Amino acid sequence: MARQILHELTRLGYVENIVFPCCSGRCKNCTFRCNSANFAFDKPAIAEVAETFIKEYEMEDRMEVMGGDYGRDPIGEEYDLIWASGTLNFVKNNMDSVLKKIYDALNPGGVFISFHDGLTHERTKPETMVLAWLPTVLMGNDFGFDQGFVADSMLRVGFKSVCSRTLDTLMGPMDLDIGRKAK
Secondary structure, three states: OHHHHHHHHHHOOOOOOOOOHHHOOOOOOOOOOOOOOEEEEEOHHHHHHHHHHHHHOOOOOOEEEEEOOOOOOOOOOOEEEEEEEOOHHHHHHHHHHHHHHHHHHEEEEEEEEEEEOOEEOOOOEOHHHHHHHHHHHHOOOOOOOEOOHHHHHHHHHOOOEEEEEEEEEOOEEEEEEEEEOOO
16 A cells, blocks of 8 residues: 555655655665655554564664654654554544644645545445444544545645545545645
């Protein structure tokens, strides 16, 4: 899936040299060396687990981990690329403020990628996503996105351009929204 998304970034002209996130330094599964610094931001408990993998794959010189809640905490600054994969649902009610924080953290010309569900047909499709969110909806928490929800928010907070498409994945159809900050 990462290859498919990165291919799309190249096709759109957002990136020229593709660097896979796992290749921050030299790891057991990589055949080339990356020249970029990378940051992982997640809840503190997940950040601790990420640090163990970074150490195991000897990526300490290329990876930094920050723990926090991106709905409330600072996320850093001067990034060329920020990727959110299936996590924005939990800040659905504050989407514009979180995406503004992401926008502000990007360098001029920076790219934000969101990979998430997108409900269609009056929120009845794709069936896999409707069923996946059903338990939380029954508990009174609707975290599902209508298709276009994230892209619309990206435009509202200032992204120069947004490209969206739906990708077939093992989890079912997922939406890919790619936004670019003006240079």
